[in-house]
Amino acid sequence: MQEKIIILDFGSQVTQLIARRVREQNIYCEIYPYNKLPEIDETVKGVILSGSPYSVRDEESPNPDLSIIPDGMPVLGICYGAQFLAHTNGGDVYQSDTREYGRANLSYVDNSNPLLKGIPSDSQVWMSHGDTINTPPAGATIICSTEDVKVAGYQFDGKDIFGVQFHPEVYHSKDGATMLKNFLVDVCKCSQDWTPDSFVDTTVADLKEQLGNDKVVLGLSGGVDSSVAAMLLHKAIGSNLYCIFVNNGLLRKNEFGAVLEQYKGLGLNVKGVDASSKFYEALADLSDPEKKRKAIGNAFIEVFDDESHLIEDVTWLAQGTIYPDVIESVSATGGPSATIKSHHNVGGLPDYMKLKIVEPLRSLFKDEVRRVGRAMGLDDELLGRHPFPGPGLAIRILGDVTAEKVRLLQEVDAIFINGLKDNGLYDDVWQAGAMLLPVKSVGVMGDERTYENAVALRAVESTDGMTADWVHLPYEFLAKVSNDIINKVVGVNRVVYDISSKPPATIEWE
Numbered sequence: 001m002q003e004k005i006i007i008l009d010f011g012s013q014v015t016q017l018i019a020r021r022v023r024e025q026n027i028y029c030e031i032y033p034y035n036k037l038p039e040i041d042e043t044v045k046g047v048i049l050s051g052s053p054y055s056v057r058d059e060e061s062p063n064p065d066l067s068i069i070p071d072g073m074p075v076l077g078i079c080y081g082a083q084f085l086a087h088t089n090g091g092d093v094y095q096s097d098t099r100e101y102g103r104a105n106l107s108y109v110d111n112s113n114p115l116l117k118g119i120p121s122d123s124q125v126w127m128s129h130g131d132t133i134n135t136p137p138a139g140a141t142i143i144c145s146t147e148d149v150k151v152a153g154y155q156f157d158g159k160d161i162f163g164v165q166f167h168p169e170v171y172h173s174k175d176g177a178t179m180l181k182n183f184l185v186d187v188c189k190c191s192q193d194w195t196p197d198s199f200v201d202t203t204v205a206d207l208k209e210q211l212g213n214d215k216v217v218l219g220l221s222g223g224v225d226s227s228v229a230a231m232l233l234h235k236a237i238g239s240n241l242y243c244i245f246v247n248n249g250l251l252r253k254n255e256f257g258a259v260l261e262q263y264k265g266l267g268l269n270v271k272g273v274d275a276s277s278k279f280y281e282a283l284a285d286l287s288d289p290e291k292k293r294k295a296i297g298n299a300f301i302e303v304f305d306d307e308s309h310l311i312e313d314v315t316w317l318a319q320g321t322i323y324p325d326v327i328e329s330v331s332a333t334g335g336p337s338a339t340i341k342s343h344h345n346v347g348g349l350p351d352y353m354k355l356k357i358v359e360p361l362r363s364l365f366k367d368e369v370r371r372v373g374r375a376m377g378l379d380d381e382l383l384g385r386h387p388f389p390g391p392g393l394a395i396r397i398l399g400d401v402t403a404e405k406v407r408l409l410q411e412v413d414a415i416f417i418n419g420l421k422d423n424g425l426y427d428d429v430w431q432a433g434a435m436l437l438p439v440k441s442v443g444v445m446g447d448e449r450t451y452e453n454a455v456a457l458r459a460v461e462s463t464d465g466m467t468a469d470w471v472h473l474p475y476e477f478l479a480k481v482s483n484d485i486i487n488k489v490v491g492v493n494r495v496v497y498d499i500s501s502k503p504p505a506t507i508e509w510e
């Protein structure tokens, strides 16, 4: 049985960061909303209580009954978590005179305490709280302090229950990773055996058991998630996995053939379906972005449905859903949010398909998916590929889409992307692409006046696509790419570079 740490989410913006830090120690963990604590069985080695935007003194603040955590189970409260443990156990939590945000240095550290083993006496920590613990809870001892915060950390005497008011999970807490490791390894006795290889082994074994001799259909997109999901399933059930890779006519230049070859080289049982004309027909005369997305989604469902009906007795649909899509996080504006984001790589399939869903990656973050892919021998080119939207170039062609516009944008995009690769810039960029603008502008080529298309280039840095900033690509590089595009792509006489961040702009233009 996989041992794990449970993280109870009280709504902090950095709860996912706690999970990342735990997993970086090769220890598996799961996040739950504070009021949905799962059953604590023998696989659970410890519980971490997150921070929160609430004050424990607020009436509507999270107030779970933690008595279901068995006696003797290690617990670490972080920020709100520490204040909650203090408040509910006879400690005093006050609104602090000075809100405590930002860097602070410890001024007292009890190095004999297991949580603080090896922590320098002036270690920098990151504070972010409006309340402060004035007196520690009954039967607890202060284990570290800063100049301003006497109860920076405490432990219940004789118990493995700790609280720290700073955030060890954030980068600015210089020794935060050591503190978490001390808790996880020395206190919780986690064995640090959750590695990409062990994930592959256990997941493949689980899939074998779950799927037996059943047939599974999976829509490949050329992206990292669907590819890694396919490889795991392939290892588990071999030729009972039927992959479908649809050419919607909106992919990058030559991408359909190249990716299809790559998949076949990996031994996948994959069928390439060229449905470009169906998608162009569905898009004809549509220029509203949402209508375009819908038309593409519907066309995809039709193609996928037709293809999966050709597979006899298929009973499962595999999806490349990953952990950020399934975490039910606590919203800052009250209660755990009722909605779990559900992201369907295949665009949401109609109920009548009646397929059961299997999602081998639903416990992994994106970079963990990459590491698992690498452990299974997928090459860096596939694993390092920039994200590419399902509706493809259609949402980078502003207004109506035609095959001719797609061809033109494919040429522009290929020059830009190959330029990034040739100049060693591709891996510094999270996502890049070109937009075909619905404007023509005047130019001059030789002695001729031209009146042609304008294109915009966009390159952003981001971690998850939720926020992004434009990349400061070298001027020399932009000059060269612009020149190449205008000289080589007939029909384009102007190139601009998008310098907007998200928010307020989005990454895609539609």
Ligand code: XMP
Pocket: 293, 387, 388, 389, 390, 391, 431, 465, 466, 502, 505, 506, 507, 508, 509, 510
């Ligand atoms: P925006 O434009 O919202 O994009 O800043 C954020 C990320 O999501 C991708 N994106 C999509 N992916 N279907 C997808 O599969 C879509 O309809 C879609 N729209 C945007 C976008 O490429 C970026 O990575």
